[in-house]
Amino acid sequence: MSISKNLIQIKSILPEHVTLVAVSKTKPVNDLMEAYNAGQRIFGENKIQEMADKYDTMPKDIAWHMIGHVQRNKVKYMAPFVDLIHGVDNFKLLEEINKQAQKHDRVIDCLLQIKIASEDSKFGLSPIEASEILQSEAFSALKNIRITGVMGMATFTDNETQIETEFKLLKSTFDNLKDIHTDNTAFTTISMGMSGDYKLAIQCGSTMVRVGSSIFGLRNY
Numbered sequence: 001m002s003i004s005k006n007l008i009q010i011k012s013i014l015p016e017h018v019t020l021v022a023v024s025k026t027k028p029v030n031d032l033m034e035a036y037n038a039g040q041r042i043f044g045e046n047k048i049q050e051m052a053d054k055y056d057t058m059p060k061d062i063a064w065h066m067i068g069h070v071q072r073n074k075v076k077y078m079a080p081f082v083d084l085i086h087g088v089d090n091f092k093l094l095e096e097i098n099k100q101a102q103k104h105d106r107v108i109d110c111l112l113q114i115k116i117a118s119e120d121s122k123f124g125l126s127p128i129e130a131s132e133i134l135q136s137e138a139f140s141a142l143k144n145i146r147i148t149g150v151m152g153m154a155t156f157t158d159n160e161t162q163i164e165t166e167f168k169l170l171k172s173t174f175d176n177l178k179d180i181h182t183d184n185t186a187f188t189t190i191s192m193g194m195s196g197d198y199k200l201a202i203q204c205g206s207t208m209v210r211v212g213s214s215i216f217g218l219r220n221y
């Protein structure tokens with residue numbers, strides 16, 4: 001199957017309230033352009049330098065999402081253009097994003113990454129840590145960032161019951177955080193689901209899926 005056919009097929013089964021992020025990490029610009037020409041405008045990358053290089057060469061009506069783990073010293077390279085940062089897992093990172101956003105006179109949208117998987121290798125805040133951030137005075141002083149929801153990655157396993165339990169944890173965490181977040185009108189996004197589990201994620205309340213290999217094919221690292 002071609003990239004454009006894969007994309008059209010996936011879009012045809014997504015409910016209207018679910019946003020598709022085409023995860024294009026490691027893929028060449030030609031592949032991204034094929035998706036672009038089929039109508040895709042949101043791309044997800046997990047390395048800041050690679051995303052910045054693609055941003056430079058591609059059309060400017062693309063929304064670039066950073067879906068990977070973010071190192072604080074690299075935030076400056078994406079601050080001028082990034083549309084949404086999915087993987088915010090500590091307060092110091094939020095402060096740095098705020099500082100760099102201010103330099104460009106922007107407000108940068110961010111998701112709090114919640115650790116829902118049982119694997120130690122996955123990053124993320126506990127639900128309690130996330131609520132503490134949203135209720136802190138230090139957070140309310142950050143005027144150049146906006147928290148628009150949560151992101152999570154399920155455990156890498158074939159056990160669907162476990163994945164479902166983890167997705168439901170992210171959904172309930174989102175509901176709780178929305179209740180305590182004072183400025184929650186834009187708090188609308190639950191980023192969960194990848195190629196192998198996005199249908200289950202949507203059943204569990206996902207509003208944004210991050211799909212790579214089902215669109216672009218397997219990645220060669």
Ligand SMILES: *Cc1c(COP(=O)(O)O)cnc(C)c1O
Pocket residue numbers: 023025046067068153193194195196210211212213214
């Ligand atoms: C690579 C990646 C994806 C996409 O994975 P696929 O299985 O190829 O769909 C989604 N989310 C994150 C955070 C990723 O790093």
